[in-house]
Amino acid sequence: MRKPTLEEVAIEAGVSKMTASRALRGVADVSSETRDRVIEAATRMNYVGNRLALSLSSQRTNLVAVVVPSMSNIVFPEVLAGISAGLDGSGMQAVFGISDYDMAKEREIIRDMLSWQPCAIIVTGLDQPEETVELLRHANIPVIQLMDLDGTPIDFNVGLSHGAAGENMAEALIAAGRRRFGYVGSALARDLRARKRKAGFERVLHAHGLGFAGQRTDDVFSSIALGKQLTTSLLAAVPDLDCIYYSNDDMASGGLFACMELGVAVPDKMLIAGFNGLDLVNSLPAPIATSRSPRRAIGEAAAQLVRQAVGIGREPMRKTIVFKPTIVGIDG
Amino acid sequence: MRKPTLEEVAIEAGVSKMTASRALRGVADVSSETRDRVIEAATRMNYVGNRLALSLSSQRTNLVAVVVPSMSNIVFPEVLAGISAGLDGSGMQAVFGISDYDMAKEREIIRDMLSWQPCAIIVTGLDQPEETVELLRHANIPVIQLMDLDGTPIDFNVGLSHGAAGENMAEALIAAGRRRFGYVGSALARDLRARKRKAGFERVLHAHGLGFAGQRTDDVFSSIALGKQLTTSLLAAVPDLDCIYYSNDDMASGGLFACMELGVAVPDKMLIAGFNGLDLVNSLPAPIATSRSPRRAIGEAAAQLVRQAVGIGREPMRKTIVFKPTIVGIDG
DNA sequence: GTGAAAGCGCTAACAC
DNA sequence: GTGTTAGCGCTTTCAC
Numbered sequence: 001m002r003k004p005t006l007e008e009v010a011i012e013a014g015v016s017k018m019t020a021s022r023a024l025r026g027v028a029d030v031s032s033e034t035r036d037r038v039i040e041a042a043t044r045m046n047y048v049g050n051r052l053a054l055s056l057s058s059q060r061t062n063l064v065a066v067v068v069p070s071m072s073n074i075v076f077p078e079v080l081a082g083i084s085a086g087l088d089g090s091g092m093q094a095v096f097g098i099s100d101y102d103m104a105k106e107r108e109i110i111r112d113m114l115s116w117q118p119c120a121i122i123v124t125g126l127d128q129p130e131e132t133v134e135l136l137r138h139a140n141i142p143v144i145q146l147m148d149l150d151g152t153p154i155d156f157n158v159g160l161s162h163g164a165a166g167e168n169m170a171e172a173l174i175a176a177g178r179r180r181f182g183y184v185g186s187a188l189a190r191d192l193r194a195r196k197r198k199a200g201f202e203r204v205l206h207a208h209g210l211g212f213a214g215q216r217t218d219d220v221f222s223s224i225a226l227g228k229q230l231t232t233s234l235l236a237a238v239p240d241l242d243c244i245y246y247s248n249d250d251m252a253s254g255g256l257f258a259c260m261e262l263g264v265a266v267p268d269k270m271l272i273a274g275f276n277g278l279d280l281v282n283s284l285p286a287p288i289a290t291s292r293s294p295r296r297a298i299g300e301a302a303a304q305l306v307r308q309a310v311g312i313g314r315e316p317m318r319k320t321i322v323f324k325p326t327i328v329g330i331d332g
Numbered sequence: 333m334r335k336p337t338l339e340e341v342a343i344e345a346g347v348s349k350m351t352a353s354r355a356l357r358g359v360a361d362v363s364s365e366t367r368d369r370v371i372e373a374a375t376r377m378n379y380v381g382n383r384l385a386l387s388l389s390s391q392r393t394n395l396v397a398v399v400v401p402s403m404s405n406i407v408f409p410e411v412l413a414g415i416s417a418g419l420d421g422s423g424m425q426a427v428f429g430i431s432d433y434d435m436a437k438e439r440e441i442i443r444d445m446l447s448w449q450p451c452a453i454i455v456t457g458l459d460q461p462e463e464t465v466e467l468l469r470h471a472n473i474p475v476i477q478l479m480d481l482d483g484t485p486i487d488f489n490v491g492l493s494h495g496a497a498g499e500n501m502a503e504a505l506i507a508a509g510r511r512r513f514g515y516v517g518s519a520l521a522r523d524l525r526a527r528k529r530k531a532g533f534e535r536v537l538h539a540h541g542l543g544f545a546g547q548r549t550d551d552v553f554s555s556i557a558l559g560k561q562l563t564t565s566l567l568a569a570v571p572d573l574d575c576i577y578y579s580n581d582d583m584a585s586g587g588l589f590a591c592m593e594l595g596v597a598v599p600d601k602m603l604i605a606g607f608n609g610l611d612l613v614n615s616l617p618a619p620i621a622t623s624r625s626p627r628r629a630i631g632e633a634a635a636q637l638v639r640q641a642v643g644i645g646r647e648p649m650r651k652t653i654v655f656k657p658t659i660v661g662i663d664g
Numbered sequence: 665g666t667g668a669a670a671g672c673g674c675t676a677a678c679a680c
Numbered sequence: 681g682t683g684t685t686a687g688c689g690c691t692t693t694c695a696c
Contacts, residue, residue, distance in 0.1 A: 003472060005673060016683050021675065029681055046470040051447040052388040053673030056688050061384070071416075077409040084403075084430050093444060096428045098416050112425060115383040138378040140335060224615040253615075260617045283556040283585075285592045285617065337689060348667050353691070361665055385689030388672050 004045045013041040024049065055117065062092045064306055065113035065121040069101045069190075072221055073250055075276060075295055076124075079146065082299020083122065090307050092119070099124075101190035107132045114139050120306045126151030127192050142309035144302050148193055149322060156309070158301045158321040162193045165291045165325050166200025169245065169273055173289070174208055176330050178243035178271055181205060183215035184230045184255060185247035186222040194247040197275055201245055214238035222247060227254025228261075235262060242270060249274035249281055252288050260285070267331070277328065291325035298323060336377045345373040356381070387449065394424045396638055397445035397453040401433040401522075404553055405582055407608060407627055408456075411478065414631020415454065422639050424451070431456075433522035439464045446471050452638040458483030459524050474641035476634050480525055481654060488641070490633045490653040494525045497623045497657050498532025501577065501605055505621070506540055508662050510575035510603055513537060515547035516562045516587060517579035518554040526579040529607055533577055546570035554579060559586025560593075567594060574602060581606035581613055584620050592617070599663070609660065623657035630655060 010020035015034060023030045023038035030038075041047075055061040066083055068076040083094050097113060099106035106123075110132060113121065120142040126149075128136070136143045136154055143155040150163050173181075188195050205211050214237055216230035227250060235241070235258070246252035252274025259266045266272055266286040274281070277292025301321050308317050342352035347366060355362045355370035362370075373379075387393040398415055400408040415426050429445060431438035438455075442464060445453065452474040458481075460468070468475045468486055475487040482495050505513075520527050537543050546569055548562040559578060563586065567573070578584035584606025591598045598604055598618040606613070609624025633653045640649050 003470070007673075017674080018684080019682055022682085025675095031681060034681080046466070048443065048446050048467075048471070050388075050449060050673055052384050052393070052449055053688090054447075054675075056382075056384040056388055056690085057673075057675040059675090059688065071409040071413040072406075074404075074406050074409070077403040077406070080428075081403040081430060093427075093429075096412075096426075098413060111380065114380050115386075117382060117384055134378070135380075138335070139380070223611050225611060228615050253612075257615050257617050279555055279557060280585075280612075283560050283589050285589050339689075349690080350668080350692095351666055354666085357691095363665060366665080382689055385672090386691075388674085389689075389691040391672065391691090 004047050006047075006049070009038065009042045009045055009047050012045065013038040061117050061119055063116055063118040064092050064094045064303075065097070065110070065116070065118040066094050067097045067099055067106060067109055067113070067121075067123045069099050069106075069124050070221070071098055073223075073248070074278065075248075075293075078295040079299040079302075082296035083303045084299075085296075086300040086303025087306070090303075092306065092310075101187070103129055103132070107135065110135055119310045120144065122146055122302050122306070124148075125192060126153060126157070142306065144305055146298060146302055148196070149320070150196055153320065156305050156317075156319055158298055158305065158323075160293060160298075160323045160325055162196035163200035163203075165275065165293075166197035166202075166245075167204045168325075169197075169275075169289070169291055169327060170201040170204035172327050172330050173243050173245075173271060173273060174204070174210070176271065179210065180213050180240055180242045181210065182234050182238060182241040182244040183212045183217075183246075184227060184234060184244055184251055185215070185217045186226055186230075186251060187219060188217055188247070189219060191222075191247065194275075198245070198247070213241060222250045224250050224254040224257070227251030228258045229254070231255040231258035232262065235259075235264065244270065244272055246272070246274045249276040249278040249288075249290055252290065253278075253280060253284060256284060256286055256288055271330070273329075275325075277325070281329070287329045287331070289327065289329035291327050293325045294323050336379050338379075338381070341370065341374045341377055341379050344377060345370040393449050393451055395448055395450040396424050396426045396635075397429070397442070397448070397450040398426050399429045399431055399438060399441055399445070399453075399455045401431050401438075401456050402553070403430055405555075405580070406610065407580075407625075410627040411631040411634075414628035415635045416631075417628075418632040418635025419638070422635075424638065424642075433519070435461055435464070439467065442467055451642045452476065454478055454634050454638070456480075457524060458485060458489070474638065476637055476641075478630060478634055480528070481652070482528055485652065488637050488649075488651055490630055490637065490655075492625060492630075492655045492657055494528035495532035495535075497607065497625075498529035498534075498577075499536045500532075500657075501529075501607075501621070501623055501659060502533040502536035504659050504662050505575050505577075505603060505605060506536070506542070508603065511542065512545050512572055512574045513542065514566050514570060514573040514576040515544045515549075515578075516559060516566060516576055516583055517547070517549040518558055518562075518583060519551060520549055520579070521551060523554075523579065526607075530577070530579070545573060549579075554582045556582050556586040556589070559583030560590045561586070563587040563590035564594065567591075567596065576602065576604055578604070578606045581608040581610040581620075581622055584622065585610075585612060585616060588616060588618055588620055603662070605661075607657075609657070613661070619661045619663070621659065621661035623659050625657045626655050
């Protein structure tokens with residue numbers, strides 16, 4: 001039992017394919033009587049339109065391709081939720097791919113998605129290899145690069161400067177009187193934005209004649225458990241730190257739990273600083289510092305850019321949307 | 333500057349469309365010399381195949397539609413990551429939609445996705461309204477229902493029994509000597525699986541002549557902050573509880589933080605029990621009980637089912653894959 | 665090993 | 681207000 005086609009619906013309703021098409025889409029003039037008959041027939045036959053044919057024929061799709069590096073912490077799911085919500089009501093549909101922070105895999109996913117002829121593509125970061133950039137350029141659709149502003153965008157760019165985020169955090173911590181800094185991170189080889197934050201942080205430390213008195217990193221991806229473990233190890237080796245900067249809030253929360261277990265007073269003796277501003281951080285048993293990144297808003301802004309870019313207007317658009325993270329959790 | 337078509341590549345390589353198609357797909361016999369010439373031309377012209385045309389023509393797609401209710405905690409992103417990973421190498425591509433726990437929205441998303449002619453569809457839960465079930469039935473593709481086993485599946489079913497999870501947790505807590513129970517939950521009107529866990533939990537309480545001595549729920553979605561707030565409120569009203577069951581681990585973690593703030597000893601005076609077995613729970617400063625649900629494994633199992641179901645074999649397949657959560661975090 | 669013809673299910677453009 | 685013709689870019693089928 002094959003699925004009914006538009007033609008079968010049309011025959012059932014006693015009209016031509018074209019009239020049925022117009023009635024179902026609600027375009028142009030179709031007598032309300034005819035329209036009702038077509039819609040009735042379609043409903044009765046459980047007709048579901050074939051978007052492959054629709055898009056091939058009309059030479060446009062409602063697909064927005066989105067590639068994110070990971071789904072293993074809440075950050076990118078929130079971005080996706082923002083994109084999905086921002087696209088609601090536009091008739092457009094997001095299609096997601098996960099690259100696992102793997103540049104080669106990202107390229108293959110992008111190639112695959114482009115073959116579906118999306119009307120726009122959203123990718124994470126500004127540091128795609130040249131071959132991937134070429135692929136994106138030749139697609140002739142709006143390309144939106146998310147999250148990071150430190151680099152040269154292909155087309156549109158929505159996010160924040162991770163270098164500046166690291167710098168600002170270092171300045172705030174120094175202003176709060178901290179001097180003996182440690183660093184705890186993960187997967188820095190793959191997570192370029194974490195690396196940019198660390199680099200920014202160190203630039204400011206060096207400008208003040210300071211540096212990291214100790215650090216711990218690992219190649220696996222960030223988690224609370226890893227943050228706890230690396231912090232315990234770091235404090236065993238360098239006990240006299242008064243502040244630790246983490247690659248993100250997951251790691252920082254683990255750091256807090258390590259300090260609690262070791263009896264290190266947070267924030268009095270040790271200030272813990274992360275990045276993201278996760279919901280988690282607001283409820284933790286001791287305050288930790290973090291830069292609040294508007295993840296959902298970044299997703300929504302990207303969706304708005306897509307809507308404008310594929311819209312009829314084509315009026316001049318802002319090419320870059322800058323978000324500035326707010327630092328929270330530092331007293332004095 | 334339009335994108336090159338297969339025909340243009342074929343002309344460039346001096347062969348027919350058909351030969352170019354075969355060369356690019358690596359099917360049938362094409363002389364290696366011809367093949368190289370075609371591939372060279374395609375690469376030089378930045379040719380990206382048009383899957384709309386491919387799928388329309390061949391009457392099959394590589395799309396697997398997936399609908400999840402939410403992206404606002406880590407649970408469903410992990411399921412999606414499992415599906416995505418499980419599909420890797422199959423040539424199939426997952427397409428995600430978010431229903432926001434809204435049945436009407438879910439139906440529209442499913443309708444929309446079906447119009448892309450996916451080769452299989454994965455949805456969350458067993459409690460779709462009749463109209464949605466009809467839609468899925470008429471699609472004539474494998475339908476996989478995820479997460480929940482308490483109900484009648486349309487086709488394939490992968491997950492765990494939430495009723496049993498609630499029952500088992502209640503039994504374990506009673507066996508551990510707890511008697512004065514409280515409940516803290518959120519969005520129970522929408523989150524049917526949380527409701528099933530609560531119902532199972534209460535069945536066992538009643539069988540033991542017990543019940544909830546107090547409860548707090550709210551309509552907003554679960555979060556650590558909400559768990560903390562509701563727990564504080566519950567303990568103000570009913571201070572003599574010795575155990576609180578939460579709708580999930582996010583809420584339970586908030587409950588732990590509330591207890592810490594109030595100076596209530598966990599787990600000695602108060603046992604905190606959640607659901608999911610999040611990574612977070614293992615690192616918390618005090619042990620809380622939880623049922624560990626294999627979210628990623630459920631996603632991977634669903635992907636395996638899809639691979640088999642759309643595979644050529646069509647040998648008899650298991651229709652249901654049962655996972656059993658393990659309870660952790662209860663001593664004695 | 666390669667090519668020509670037909671057609672997938674729909675819409676655009678134009679006619680009536 | 682409705683129908684006709686042509687064609688989107690590819691694969692299938694069959695011929696050579």
